[in-house]
Amino acid sequence: MNPIISAADLASESAGPRPPVLLDVRWQLGGPNLRPEYEAGHLPGAVFVDLDTELAAPPTPGGGRHPLPDPEVFGAVMRRAGVSLGSPVVVYDGGLGWAAARAWWLLRWTGHQDVRVLDGGLAAWQGELTTDVPTPAEGDFRPTPGGAGxxxxxxxxxxxxxxxxxxxxxxxxxxxxxxxxxxxxxxxxxxxxxxxxxxxxxxxxxxxxxxxxxxxxxxxxxxxxxxxxxxxxxxxxxxxxxxxxxxxxxxxxxxxxxxxxxxxxxxxxxxxxxxx
Missing domain, CATH: 3.40.250.10 (Rhodanese-like domain)
Structure with missing residues (x-):
């Protein structure tokens, strides 16, 4: 599977019979949490996921600044966002692609194969944005670490x-x-x-x-x-x-x-x- 998706293809899939779960992982290195930017406008249906607290464990002296999250904690975050093992997932950030790639890699590492990154991030999106914060149905994704090197x-x-x-x-x-x-x-x-x-x-x-x-x-x-x-x-x-x-x-x-x-x-x- 191609690990990236264009904005045009995402718009088409989102309007189709099997729309992907959308994760907004906007993040700023060393900066504040970007949930306010998410709340000010995001792709329709997208759920905000915080890199520092949900895609990483708390930093430790010997573990680095962004240790991998506990798989069970990560799984709970993904289920809350509506991710199921069989659901396609598309991740995007503000455009740099680093945070989106972190979420992509974590999902791959924990056994989810149908996940892609929006190429160019939010800046590439040509459709409308919304301020509506969705409450998706609980997903069934259960992490099984080891799916990526x-x-x-x-x-x-x-x-x-x-x-x-x-x-x-x-x-x-x-x-x-x-x-x-x-x-x-x-x-x-x-x-x-x-x-x-x-x-x-x-x-x-x-x-x-x-x-x-x-x-x-x-x-x-x-x-x-x-x-x-x-x-x-x-x-x-x-x-x-x-x-x-x-x-x-x-x-x-x-x-x-x-x-x-x-x-x-x-x-x-x-x-x-x-x-x-």
Whole structure:
């Protein structure tokens, strides 16, 4: 299944006999909860889901800034939003795509296969918005973790040398030139820099699959025995996993990412443009 959907196709499906469940996951890194923006206007039928409290567990000293949510808690959130195992789901955010990809990845990881991200997010939607907050019928989705690749810190470290580990953060954070959030700058030794921002065009939509395939092939992903991705806290990294899927390349996510790795002073840190 194509992991993304255009605004035009979403409008058509929403008017059809089997409309998808819509999740609004607008989110601002380091900013306030965006539910007020949702209440001011959202796609008809969409339910708001908060990334910081519903798509992540509370941060812990050794778990990173956005630990994976408890599957049962996540399942309850999805059922409240009307998600059932057999229902199609479309997720959107404000346009960056990171938060939507996080929800997409979590649903895939917990066993839901029919989930897509609105390409370009809310900015791409040409239809009407509503302020009506829906109360959907309770869904029946029960998470079964393991449906998508997941790495811990040790597995990510090993993959950086035995396969391909991509760092989805901005290049300056990879090099260690600047680190605005975490304890120290730099990267996991052996990881390659591959900023998530290069997966999309100026309008926020994903680049064509052929271009993404060319990009990741140049990084060695097509020939690697296995591919993994990390970012700052497991959000933009999910966007990279989605881009790799568009390119036809399966990849696992190190969900703890740099916020977890860098919190442990015993783990090595590489700096500069060289992977090692």
């Amino acid at each position: 997941l790495l811990d810190a040790d597995a990510a470290a090993a993959l950086a040398h035995k396969g391909l580990l991509l760092d989805a953060r901005a290049a300056e954070r990879y090099r260690g030139d600047a680190e605005p959030i975490d304890r120290v700058g730099g990267h996991i030794p052996g990881a390659l820099s591959a900023p998530t921002s290069e997966n999309v065009a100026a309008d926020g939509r994903f680049r064509p699959a052929a271009e993404l395939t060319e990009r990741f092939t140049a990084l060695g992903a097509a020939d690697a025995p296995a591919v993994g991705v990390y970012c700052g806290s497991g959000v933009s990294g999910a966007h990279q996993v989605l881009a790799l899927e568009l390119a036809g390349i399966p990849a696992a996510l190190y969900a703890g990412s740099w916020s977890q790795w860098s919190s442990d002073e015993s783990r090595p840190v590489a700096t500069g443009p060289d992977p090692q």
